[in-house]
Amino acid sequence: xxxxxxxxxxxxxxxxxxxxxxxxxxxxxxxxxxxxxxxxxxxxxxxxxxxxxxxxxxxxxxxxxxxxxxxxxxxxxxxxxxxxxxxxxxxxxxxxxxxxxxxxxxxxxxxxxxxxxxxxxxxxxxxxxxxxxxxxxxxxxxxxxxxxxxxxxxxxxxxxxxxxxxxxxxxxxxxxxxxxxxxxxxxxxxxxxxxxxxxxxxxxxxxxxxxxxxxxxxxxxxxxxxxxxxxxxxxxxxxxxxxxxxxxxxxxxxxxxxxxxxxxxxxxxxxxxxxxxxxxxxxxxxxxxxxxxxxxxxxxxxxxxxxxxxxxxxxxxxxxxxxxxxxxxxxxxxxxxxxxxxxxxxxxxxxxxxxxxxxxxxxxxxxxxxxxxxxxxxxxxxxxxxxxxxxxxxxxxxxxxxxxxxxxxxxxxxxxxxxxxxxxxxxxxxxxxxxxxxxxxxxxxxxxxxxx
Numbered sequence: 001x002x003x004x005x006x007x008x009x010x011x012x013x014x015x016x017x018x019x020x021x022x023x024x025x026x027x028x029x030x031x032x033x034x035x036x037x038x039x040x041x042x043x044x045x046x047x048x049x050x051x052x053x054x055x056x057x058x059x060x061x062x063x064x065x066x067x068x069x070x071x072x073x074x075x076x077x078x079x080x081x082x083x084x085x086x087x088x089x090x091x092x093x094x095x096x097x098x099x100x101x102x103x104x105x106x107x108x109x110x111x112x113x114x115x116x117x118x119x120x121x122x123x124x125x126x127x128x129x130x131x132x133x134x135x136x137x138x139x140x141x142x143x144x145x146x147x148x149x150x151x152x153x154x155x156x157x158x159x160x161x162x163x164x165x166x167x168x169x170x171x172x173x174x175x176x177x178x179x180x181x182x183x184x185x186x187x188x189x190x191x192x193x194x195x196x197x198x199x200x201x202x203x204x205x206x207x208x209x210x211x212x213x214x215x216x217x218x219x220x221x222x223x224x225x226x227x228x229x230x231x232x233x234x235x236x237x238x239x240x241x242x243x244x245x246x247x248x249x250x251x252x253x254x255x256x257x258x259x260x261x262x263x264x265x266x267x268x269x270x271x272x273x274x275x276x277x278x279x280x281x282x283x284x285x286x287x288x289x290x291x292x293x294x295x296x297x298x299x300x301x302x303x304x305x306x307x308x309x310x311x312x313x314x315x316x317x318x319x320x321x322x323x324x325x326x327x328x329x330x331x332x333x334x335x336x337x338x339x340x341x342x343x344x345x346x347x348x349x350x351x352x353x354x355x356x357x358x359x360x361x362x363x364x365x366x367x368x369x370x371x372x373x374x375x376x377x378x379x380x381x382x383x384x385x386x387x388x389x390x391x392x393x394x395x396x397x398x399x400x401x402x403x404x405x406x407x408x409x410x411x412x413x414x415x416x417x418x419x420x421x422x423x424x425x426x427x428x429x430x431x432x433x434x435x436x437x438x439x440x441x442x443x444x445x446x447x448x449x450x451x452x
Contacts, residue, residue: 007223008088011164011305016317024298026170027161031290031297033177035283037205039348042283044184045198046349048135050272052195053349054128054263055135057279059199061126061259062140066111066147068252070154073104076245077155078162079304079384081224085163086308090223097159097217098230100241104155108148115144127263131272135195142199149210156213162301163223168216176209247383247395254400261407262419269416270357277357278419280348285365288333292326292373296380304384310450316442319381326373334366341366361420368424372398375427375434381441390437397433402426 011019046053077100084093115122119137128136143150153172160169180201187197217226242249259282266274299322306314337344345358375398382391403426410418410425 007164008085008309011086011302012309012311012314016302016314017321020295020298020302020318020322022298023161023164023166023301024295026166027297028291028294030157030166030170030173030177031294033174035287035290037177037180038283039287040181041184041198041202042280043348044188045195046276046280048188048195050276050349050351050354051129051131052135053354054132054272054275054279055139055195056198057259057263057275057282058123058126058128058132058136059139059143060279060282061256061263062115062122062143063150064252064256064259066108066143066150067154068249068256069107069111070104070151071158071248071252072245073100073107073241074155074158074245075248075383076100076241076243078158078300079244079386080241081159082162082164082301082304082384083308083386085223086305093223094225094230095232095234095237096241097224098226098228099232099237100159100245101152101155101226102228102231103238103241105148105152108151111151112144112147115140115147119144125260127260127267127275129267129272129275132275138194138196139199142196142203146203146206149207153206153210153213156210156217159224160213160216160222161297162304164301164305165216165222166298166301168221169213172209172213172216175212176205179208180205243388244383244386246388247379247391250392251379251395251399254396254404258400258403258407258423261404262423265407265411265419266357266416269411269419270353273351273353274357274416274419276349276351277345277354278361280345280354281358281361281365283348284337284344284362285369288337288366289330289369289372291333292330293376295322295326295329296373296376298322299377300380300384303381307385312446313449315381315385316445316447319377319438323373323377326377327370330373331370334369338363338366357416357420360417364420364424368427371431372427375430378434378438378441382437385441385445387441390441394430394434394437397426397430400426402429 042056045056077096081093081096123133123136157169183201183204184198187193187201262278263275266278299318302318303315341362342355342359345355379391379394403423406422406426410422
């Protein structure tokens with residue numbers, strides 16, 4: 001039996017709970033490596049001062065833009081290629097993978113060029129203050145140099161996951177994350193480069209991680225093949241990839257805009273301390289959410305592959321298991337974070353004002369994040385099944401469609417407290433349409449599998 005058939009049997013016959021966990025564990029490890037690096041980076045930079053700590057949040061806004069394009073092509077191509085493989089169309093899956101990868105790399109180049117042209121304006125648009133700007137500029141220049149590698153790394157990792165080879169993606173992300181932590185210590189402190197050292201470390205690790213991920217495709221470890229010859233414009237393929245990936249672009253794009261607006265609002269009411277506190281809270285909250293997100297990303301290839309193969313009962317079972325497990329995991333983690341919220345903030349910046357702001361903001365995030373898996377897993381169900389409009393709506397709701405208006409309105413009445421309360425409230429409000437869409441999807445999806 002060839003490797004393609006073995007992979008097909010694995011994705012359609014291994015018990016769903018076991019399969020989701022098999023694919024989720026490497027993804028969780030990858031997510032943990034990335035988020036641990038982000039936390040370590042925040043802690044290291046925090047030793048350089050409150051303004052330097054705020055610069056991390058500014059640069060994060062730019063990296064969110066790169067991530068948005070990476071997920072646009074990675075989720076779009078991944079969802080489509082997984083369903084192609086489920087339907088036993090390996091050649092068409094390679095056309096999808098190559099088209100998505102090279103489009104992502106090109107978008108990274110365009111973002112980098114525009115970034116260098118409008119660098120000063122960009123830094124202020126990302127929510128920097130005058131005192132944060134020099135630190136943000138020193139960090140950001142290295143990120144812009146490697147922007148194409150950043151965006152296409154996200155694409156490669158998503159395609160590996162959707163092919164059911166999350167372990168290969170884990171190797172690339174873990175290697176990059178570990179190197180980044182070591183590089184931070186070397187460049188920031190060992191070579192006295194300050195915040196520029198954090199940027200250089202991130203740039204080097206991104207290129208190395210990208211190279212490892214690309215090697216997985218070029219060395220024959222995957223069913224899909226990446227070559228320029230496989231780039232295809234037939235049957236609206238690029239547009240199909242973009243349409244399927246648009247929910248991810250929308251979510252990431254709105255998330256990036258929300259990050260920028262949070263920086264502006266926090267600076268308006270609390271200066272650099274506000275920006276620093278909200279940056280730390282964002283990193284800690286994402287660390288908590290990363291495990292639940294990793295479980296969801298283990299669900300995505302199972303969902304897409306079995307939908308393509310007509311195994312609808314397996315898809316329904318996978319959704320139910322993923323949702324319950326994500327809710328339990330996140331409830332336990334957020335309870336811990338609520339109890340020790342002040343201590344967690346202090347690890348990253350021992351500034352009384354930063355700790356005071358961050359403690360309350362983190363506790364509010366913890367309460368609301370318990371509800372987030374309902375929205376996340378339902379959104380992944382829609383996107384992996386090719387339901388573009390419902391997926392786009394849920395992505396927008398999770399990414400900022402509710403958050404951004406609340407962020408503009410609540411602070412007007414409640415000041416800094418309103419800045420802290422906007423995102424938690426948006427998470428809770430998004431639950432209701434998610435429940436409605438999940439019920440709708442399963443009402444129109446066959447309850448029984450298609451014949452072989």
